[in-house]
Amino acid sequence: MNIAIIGAGLSGSNILKNLFDNNLIEQNQIYIFEPREKLGSGFPYEFESEYKLLNVPEHFMSMDDDDMGFVKWLEANKTTYQNFEGMTPRNYYGQYLEDFYRPYYNHPNINIVKKEVTDMEVVESFPKTYRLKTDQWEEPIFDAVFLTLGHPDYSDHYDLRDKKNYIHNPYPLEKMLAHLTKDDKIAMIGAGATSLDVFRYILQSYELENPFYILTRDSIFNIPHIELDKSEFRFSINDEWVQTQLDENGGIIPLDNILHLVAEDFKSEGVAFHKCYERIKNNSLELYRELLEEKPQDIALIVEYFEHFTKYFSKLYGLLSKSDQNFYMDKYHDKIDAFRALTPPNTATWLLDTIDAGKALIIKGLEEIKVNDSGQFEAIADENITVDYLINTTGFDFNIERNAKRNTLIKNLYDKKIIDSDEEGNSVNITWPKATVLSKRYGELENLYMIGMWVFSIHYRANDIRSVKEVAKVVVENFTQKRSYTLRTGPQST
Numbered sequence: 001m002n003i004a005i006i007g008a009g010l011s012g013s014n015i016l017k018n019l020f021d022n023n024l025i026e027q028n029q030i031y032i033f034e035p036r037e038k039l040g041s042g043f044p045y046e047f048e049s050e051y052k053l054l055n056v057p058e059h060f061m062s063m064d065d066d067d068m069g070f071v072k073w074l075e076a077n078k079t080t081y082q083n084f085e086g087m088t089p090r091n092y093y094g095q096y097l098e099d100f101y102r103p104y105y106n107h108p109n110i111n112i113v114k115k116e117v118t119d120m121e122v123v124e125s126f127p128k129t130y131r132l133k134t135d136q137w138e139e140p141i142f143d144a145v146f147l148t149l150g151h152p153d154y155s156d157h158y159d160l161r162d163k164k165n166y167i168h169n170p171y172p173l174e175k176m177l178a179h180l181t182k183d184d185k186i187a188m189i190g191a192g193a194t195s196l197d198v199f200r201y202i203l204q205s206y207e208l209e210n211p212f213y214i215l216t217r218d219s220i221f222n223i224p225h226i227e228l229d230k231s232e233f234r235f236s237i238n239d240e241w242v243q244t245q246l247d248e249n250g251g252i253i254p255l256d257n258i259l260h261l262v263a264e265d266f267k268s269e270g271v272a273f274h275k276c277y278e279r280i281k282n283n284s285l286e287l288y289r290e291l292l293e294e295k296p297q298d299i300a301l302i303v304e305y306f307e308h309f310t311k312y313f314s315k316l317y318g319l320l321s322k323s324d325q326n327f328y329m330d331k332y333h334d335k336i337d338a339f340r341a342l343t344p345p346n347t348a349t350w351l352l353d354t355i356d357a358g359k360a361l362i363i364k365g366l367e368e369i370k371v372n373d374s375g376q377f378e379a380i381a382d383e384n385i386t387v388d389y390l391i392n393t394t395g396f397d398f399n400i401e402r403n404a405k406r407n408t409l410i411k412n413l414y415d416k417k418i419i420d421s422d423e424e425g426n427s428v429n430i431t432w433p434k435a436t437v438l439s440k441r442y443g444e445l446e447n448l449y450m451i452g453m454w455v456f457s458i459h460y461r462a463n464d465i466r467s468v469k470e471v472a473k474v475v476v477e478n479f480t481q482k483r484s485y486t487l488r489t490g491p492q493s494t
Contacts, residue, residue, distance in 0.1 A: 032113065043151075087347070119409065147451075194395070213360075215379055224342060233304070
């Protein structure tokens with residue numbers, strides 16, 4: 001059997017590892033299509049600036065079953081790695097991933113094809129097989145293909161992509177932001193994880209003559225991470241509970257059952273979730289100062305609880321009924337998000353100090369951005385400002401049709417009706433939990449799989465490594481448990 005994995009970042013590497021774990025390597029040929037030299041880490045963890053830091057504690061970042069695996073790697077390979085923010089550089093994690101996955105990529109049955117896949121054809125056989133195109137149509141024909149394609153394009157909420165001095169995608173930082181000068185008036189749109197990277201780079205690279213503006217619609221950076229004083233607390237979600245729920249409810253898990261279990265966990269710990277949310281929902285600099293000073297343990301426990309829950313988010317969301325999914329997104333997604341992807345405490349303190357010193361200003365109420373006759377950007381917000389450069393950090397655009405205009409493979413798959421978007425047009429449609437592609441032209445495409453950011457509305461929270469690990473494991477296990485295939489051995493290289 002010939003198996004293709006398109007992309008050798010975190011998702012593709014986890015698919016490969018699970019093919020090993022399920023004994024699918026020795027008798028089959030695995031082809032990895034990846035034009036980059038580095039295998040295993042993906043773009044987010046490649047070195048481009050020392051100011052790109054992890055925002056998640058190291059003990060949540062291990063790839064093996066040992067939660068301290070990454071911590072042990074750091075101790076063995078990086079004797080000094082902490083900076084004044086107390087966080088690990090992101091490229092160190094990339095090096096860890098490359099080391100961890102190297103034995104998998106070095107197996108003799110793994111064929112590395114250093115080319116970009118730009119097109120695909122469905123071969124009308126039974127079961128269906130697939131041809132892939134790079135600069136030419138590649139051989140062999142593939143019995144199974146795993147699409148692990150990285151992330152979509154960045155959003156362009158204000159239609160500025162082609163405007164001079166508008167930086168649509170800030171990565172790599174040292175290339176895209178290196179031409180700025182201390183005399184420039186600079187603003188950033190957004191206040192998420194990417195925004196922290198840009199904030200670090202700008203404020204540590206330039207002694208700006210003008211304040212660095214942070215433009216948002218209604219909120220600032222996520223609340224500071226608060227250390228939980230105790231190491232154990234009640235957390236009742238586990239694989240056995242999930243399976244029991246599936247068995248008792250015909251393969252669908254009622255959202256009420258999950259909410260009840262979480263509520264009981266919080267009740268046993270004396271934590272009032274909704275009260276805590278009401279406190280933090282309108283994030284402000286004043287709240288930042290309060291949290292950093294008080295270190296409230298009820299909020300800290302909620303944060304730690306949902307860190308443990310991360311492994312189950314994708315699985316449970318996919319097993320809800322459609323109406324429960326809609327209800328969850330409407331009533332709970334934003335509330336839980338308020339306790340996740342938090343700002344490291346030293347970063348939060350530095351952010352406050354920078355604002356207090358007048359080096360940065362957060363401006364809320366952003367409504368519109370226009371380009372004036374002088375080519376400057378005019379931001380209409382609670383306080384109107386005019387700047388020379390505008391940096392976009394507003395996150396990804398998941399609309400498939402818009403992405404098809406700029407991504408050749410997505411365009412060809414979309415035009416050929418191999419992939420289709422969900423009803424909102426914002427994600428490739430797949431089955432769950434098998435993650436096989438659903439096509440209006442072909443129906444369910446057996447043995448064509450997609451996980452990650454392109455199926456974000458179904459592979460919920462696909463930007464978290466723990467979710468990627470869990471989903472890759474389930475997808476390959478389902479692939480393994482299917483009916484027997486006639487094994488075919490393809491050529492050793494292309």
